[in-house]
Amino acid sequence: MSLLEVENLHTHFVKRDLRNQVRVARALNGVSFRVDRGEIVGLVGESGAGKSLTASSIMGLLGKSARIVQGSIRFQDQELVGMTAEQLDAVRGSEITMIVQSPITSLDPLSRVGDQLIRVQREHHAVAREEARRRAIEMLMTVKIPDPERRMRAWPHELSGGMAQRILIAMALINAPKLLIADEPTTGLDVTVQAQVLDLLNDLVRSRDMAAIIITHDLGIVANYCTRVAVMFSGAIVETGPTREVFARPRHPYTQALLDSVPERAKRRGGGQLSGAPPNLYALPTGCLYNYRCSKATETCRGVPPLIDVGPDHRALCHHASA
Amino acid sequence: MTTAFVQTRQPRGLVLAWAMLVGLTRRSPTFVLGTAIVLVFAALAALAPWLTDYRPTQTFPDHVLSGPSAQFWFGTDGNGMDVFSRVIHGSQYAFGIAIPALLLMMVIGVPAGLIAGYRGGAIDDLLLRTFDVLRAFPTIVLALAVVAATGQSIVIVVLVIGFLEAPIFARIVRSEVLALRSSELVEAAVAVGNSTWRVMLVHVLPNSIRGATAQMAIRMAWAIRVSTTLAFIGVGIQAPAPEWGVMIRQGAEYINSGEWWIATFPGVALVGLVLGLNLFGDGAQDLLDPKHSDSR
Amino acid sequence: MTVLQFVARRLALTIPLLLGIIFITFMLIRIGGQDAVGMLTSPLASKQEVDAIRASLGLDRPLLEQFAIYIGNVLQGDLGNSWQSKQPVLGEILRRLPASIELLFLSIILGAAIGIPIGLRAAMRPNGLFDQVSRFVSLIGFSVPTYWMALMALFVFYLGLRWTPPPMGRISIAAFPPKPVTGSYFLDSLFAGDWSAASSAGHYLILPVAVFSLIVAAPIIKQTRAIAIEILNSDYVRLARLYGFRPQTIRRLTLRNAFTPIATYIGSELATLLAAVSLVELVFSWGGLGQWGLNAILFGDFAAVQGYVLTLAIFATTIYLLVDVAVLVLEPRSAISK
Numbered sequence: 039m040s041l042l043e044v045e046n047l048h049t050h051f052v053k054r055d056l057r058n059q060v061r062v063a064r065a066l067n068g069v070s071f072r073v074d075r076g077e078i079v080g081l082v083g084e085s086g087a088g089k090s091l092t093a094s095s096i097m098g099l100l101g102k103s104a105r106i107v108q109g110s111i112r113f114q115d116q117e118l119v120g121m122t123a124e125q126l127d128a129v130r131g132s133e134i135t136m137i138v139q140s141p142i143t144s145l146d147p148l149s150r151v152g153d154q155l156i157r158v159q160r161e162h163h164a165v166a167r168e169e170a171r172r173r174a175i176e177m178l179m180t181v182k183i184p185d186p187e188r189r190m191r192a193w194p195h196e197l198s199g200g201m202a203q204r205i206l207i208a209m210a211l212i213n214a215p216k217l218l219i220a221d222e223p224t225t226g227l228d229v230t231v232q233a234q235v236l237d238l239l240n241d242l243v244r245s246r247d248m249a250a251i252i253i254t255h256d257l258g259i260v261a262n263y264c265t266r267v268a269v270m271f272s273g274a275i276v277e278t279g280p281t282r283e284v285f286a287r288p289r290h291p292y293t294q295a296l297l298d299s300v301p302e303r304a305k306r307r308g309g310g311q312l313s314g315a316p317p318n319l320y321a322l323p324t325g326c327l328y329n330y331r332c333s334k335a336t337e338t339c340r341g342v343p344p345l346i347d348v349g350p351d352h353r354a355l356c357h358h359a360s361a
Numbered sequence: 362m363t364t365a366f367v368q369t370r371q372p373r374g375l376v377l378a379w380a381m382l383v384g385l386t387r388r389s390p391t392f393v394l395g396t397a398i399v400l401v402f403a404a405l406a407a408l409a410p411w412l413t414d415y416r417p418t419q420t421f422p423d424h425v426l427s428g429p430s431a432q433f434w435f436g437t438d439g440n441g442m443d444v445f446s447r448v449i450h451g452s453q454y455a456f457g458i459a460i461p462a463l464l465l466m467m468v469i470g471v472p473a474g475l476i477a478g479y480r481g482g483a484i485d486d487l488l489l490r491t492f493d494v495l496r497a498f499p500t501i502v503l504a505l506a507v508v509a510a511t512g513q514s515i516v517i518v519v520l521v522i523g524f525l526e527a528p529i530f531a532r533i534v535r536s537e538v539l540a541l542r543s544s545e546l547v548e549a550a551v552a553v554g555n556s557t558w559r560v561m562l563v564h565v566l567p568n569s570i571r572g573a574t575a576q577m578a579i580r581m582a583w584a585i586r587v588s589t590t591l592a593f594i595g596v597g598i599q600a601p602a603p604e605w606g607v608m609i610r611q612g613a614e615y616i617n618s619g620e621w622w623i624a625t626f627p628g629v630a631l632v633g634l635v636l637g638l639n640l641f642g643d644g645a646q647d648l649l650d651p652k653h654s655d656s657r
Numbered sequence: 658m659t660v661l662q663f664v665a666r667r668l669a670l671t672i673p674l675l676l677g678i679i680f681i682t683f684m685l686i687r688i689g690g691q692d693a694v695g696m697l698t699s700p701l702a703s704k705q706e707v708d709a710i711r712a713s714l715g716l717d718r719p720l721l722e723q724f725a726i727y728i729g730n731v732l733q734g735d736l737g738n739s740w741q742s743k744q745p746v747l748g749e750i751l752r753r754l755p756a757s758i759e760l761l762f763l764s765i766i767l768g769a770a771i772g773i774p775i776g777l778r779a780a781m782r783p784n785g786l787f788d789q790v791s792r793f794v795s796l797i798g799f800s801v802p803t804y805w806m807a808l809m810a811l812f813v814f815y816l817g818l819r820w821t822p823p824p825m826g827r828i829s830i831a832a833f834p835p836k837p838v839t840g841s842y843f844l845d846s847l848f849a850g851d852w853s854a855a856s857s858a859g860h861y862l863i864l865p866v867a868v869f870s871l872i873v874a875a876p877i878i879k880q881t882r883a884i885a886i887e888i889l890n891s892d893y894v895r896l897a898r899l900y901g902f903r904p905q906t907i908r909r910l911t912l913r914n915a916f917t918p919i920a921t922y923i924g925s926e927l928a929t930l931l932a933a934v935s936l937v938e939l940v941f942s943w944g945g946l947g948q949w950g951l952n953a954i955l956f957g958d959f960a961a962v963q964g965y966v967l968t969l970a971i972f973a974t975t976i977y978l979l980v981d982v983a984v985l986v987l988e989p990r991s992a993i994s995k
Contacts, residue, residue, distance in 0.1 A: 059380070097899055099895075123904075127903065130901030131901035136899045138892070138895075138899070143891070143892040144895070145896075148913055148914055148988075161900070162901065206896075498928065499928055499931070499969060501932055502950070502965070503682065507686070510685065510957065582799075582800065586802060589802060590936070594939070594954075596955065613808055616808050616812050624809075625809065628805040632805070635799075635800040636797055
């Protein structure tokens with residue numbers, strides 16, 4: 039049994055335009071993947087592919103116009119789709135937790151760091167303030183913040199980006215969650231700080247018997263930290279498998295193009311920029327969603343593509359994957 | 362997400378117009394209601410002579426202070442003038458002050474804002490300081506003092522309102538310009554060799570005016586409020602002009618003796634038009650600003 | 658930066674601002690104004706007599722010199738004499754200011770008590786039914802002229818229902834005004850233990866305060882809503898939701914963060930409201946600063962007008978300063994931003 043199983047998830051945005059016509063943007067079109075205990079899964083793809091929306095769908099925090107129209111999200115064999123806000127509140131922040139890309143603005147500007155670490159515990163468990171405080175200091179040490187006693191009294195605006203991200207990680211992990219979703223956790227941080235934060239995350243996930251999803255468009259991060267990778271395009275996972283396997287033998291044309299766009303590879307192989315506009319979510323192409331950009335597209339690609347096993351635990355959503 | 366929506370059957374003509382009206386009402390009921398109210402008042406102003414049986418300053422000595430009746434729908438005032446006719450004609454004063462005042466604000470404010478935003482420097486500083494002074498101070502008192510001191514004509518009222526509100530307009534345009542200046546559109550226009558002035562007139566001006574649309578309505582509402590307030594206090598436009606503020610002032614004397622209609626009806630009209638303009642402005646702001654219309 | 662340094666720097670910026678406002682009004686009134694001397698002298702006065710009066714008032718000197726003299730006098734606490742009452746303007750202002758402040762502050766407290774909860778509630782579901790209705794109501798508040806609303810309220814509640822006393826001042830003519838301490842008849846009567854006077858003053862307060870608080874509430878609703886929506890869409894509230902915080906915790910978080918911007922907004926509106934309250938005073942014959950100022954403007958009472966404008970300007974700048982100092986002290990963030 040996997041920790042998290044997302045199956046055939048469809049999330050749409052429903053809006054009315056100025057002519058009072060209902061317009062539906064099909065943002066997620068059958069996302070399926072799983073996350074097992076102890077592994078870090080990388081979710082990659084161009085912006086607009088639906089990576090963050092997948093995370094929001096899992097967390098049950100969608101905007102007013104977005105809704106899950108089909109599919110299931112099972113966490114520890116519990117169905118999350120259809121849960122009430124209160125039921126979800128018991129899961130969010132305690133069982134599943136998330137770190138976001140803007141750490142400084144994500145902290146309450148009017149509370150000291152320590153109070154926020156204490157608050158996040160007491161929201162979920164009946165913990166005495168002193169006990170919560172002790173745990174908070176411990177957690178700050180775990181995320182390698184020097185002089186934690188003093189940091190407890192710091193205001194968010196006094197923190198550097200890297201420091202704030204560590205605090206956020208501390209907040210995310212303090213309730214001992216099972217699953218951590220990190221949405222672009224290192225954008226906006228210095229390269230050296232990026233590596234420190236990711237190493238820390240990596241160590242913590244492995245030492246605490248957790249699992250993590252890292253959402254990123256940086257294939258380098260995936261290569262270094264993720265055991266498995268899921269490549270998203272146009273609201274669907276087009277290829278998934280062990281990171282090494284997928285990076286060595288990409289079978290979906292989009293994955294190939296994505297990998298070829300990485301600067302070092304591009305130089306070596308003579309590949310180039312990832313070209314083409316993201317699809318129009320209001321009027322998706324029929325059949326394979328990638329067919330309008332695919333160099334290998336044939337007449338068959340007008341049909342719905344099958345999910346083909348192309349290696350051990352390695353699958354691609356492409357008519358031509360087996361060839 | 363960016364490409365246009367392809368639809369199989371496009372509605373046409375009246376059906377389309379109706380669909381758009383329904384859609385617009387759904388998006389911003391305030392905008393639609395506001396537009397409707399303003400249009401009604403515009404029609405009243407344009408058709409005033411045909412809508413009323415009596416001239417607004419015609420006196421009926423036998424009917425002084427008579428209440429609403431079939432002959433005088435809104436009653437008569439202390440001079441024996443028909444309140445209904447005066448209220449309807451009052452909308453001419455409202456537009457007659459608000460439109461020139463708005464034009465004046467724009468004639469002064471828009472170029473000032475354009476230059477300040479595009480060039481920055483001393484002009485920008487001057488504009489911001491002027492704005493600071495005006496912001497720190499209730500402008501209505503300045504308007505009052507100046508109009509009272511300089512004479513009681515409608516021209517003065519328009520000039521004073523226009524000048525006092527121009528910096529606000531300038532600031533709105535300025536911030537629009539600042540936002541646009543760094544945009545790709547303007548950068549591209551400069552890159553292909555357009556002159557600064559051309560870029561300002563062709564690209565920045567229309568965009569910034571579009572951004573200031575909502576403010577136009579709100580400023581007009583403000584102009585009407587200020588001019589009627591001045592008239593109520595007794596400076597600016599004077600009796601027997603059929604101006605709403607003047608009429609409320611006249612009616613105020615009779616409120617305590619029970620002749621309520623003299624002050625009530627012009628007030629209702631005044632609230633109606635100002636509300637219409639504010640609704641329009643509020644709705645336009647929502648429609649033009651994608652940040653507000655789709656609050657996640 | 659310490660609070661003292663901040664205050665000193667702000668004061669240095671405030672003085673030119675004040676001078677600017679005084680200068681503008683001074684020049685506009687003197688250049689465009691009616692000939693004040695004409696009002697003081699008999700129409701039959703000879704030219705020599707008029708000139709003599711003009712000279713005695715210093716009106717024959719160049720405008721800039723007159724301005725310099727005026728500023729010099731103001732610095733010594735002499736705002737000149739009212740041409741109507743022949744009294745020193747400063748005394749008249751100080752005597753009337755408490756009446757206006759009483760009306761203003763009570764209305765703001767009540768207006769905030771009405772406006773803030775409505776604005777917060779509207780922000781909970783933007784474009785929902787409550788939001789649409791409250792927005793419409795607040796726009797009506799924006800659009801109704803203060804004086805007209807006061808007149809209508811008088812007609813209904815005094816003339817019609819007889820619930821409130823007549824619009825004639827701040828206390829019944831049958832009651833003795835209390836010994837002035839705060840300047841508020843109501844509070845002063847309470848301090849003096851004069852219940853009947855307190856009751857009378859209270860009754861006279863009800864209608865003007867009710868009217869003005871509704872006028873005040875309208876922009877407060879709008880601002881509170883905007884501030885709260887911004888906070889509800891902020892990264893930190895989103896994170897609180899991601900971490901499964903209970904709705905009441907999120908409400909508390911929002912309230913705390915909304916407090917300073919709302920207070921700042923109300924503070925920044927005080928000067929405009931002090932001017933606007935004059936219209937309520939006019940209708941209710943309140944006898945405060947505003948009514949006196951409007952009267953001075955109507956009759957071209959130059960020193961009084963100038964004194965009124967100066968009072969408003971000083972009030973405005975003082976309030977801005979106080980608001981900024983309060984923010985500096987209360988807000989942890991401002992320590993670096995200022």
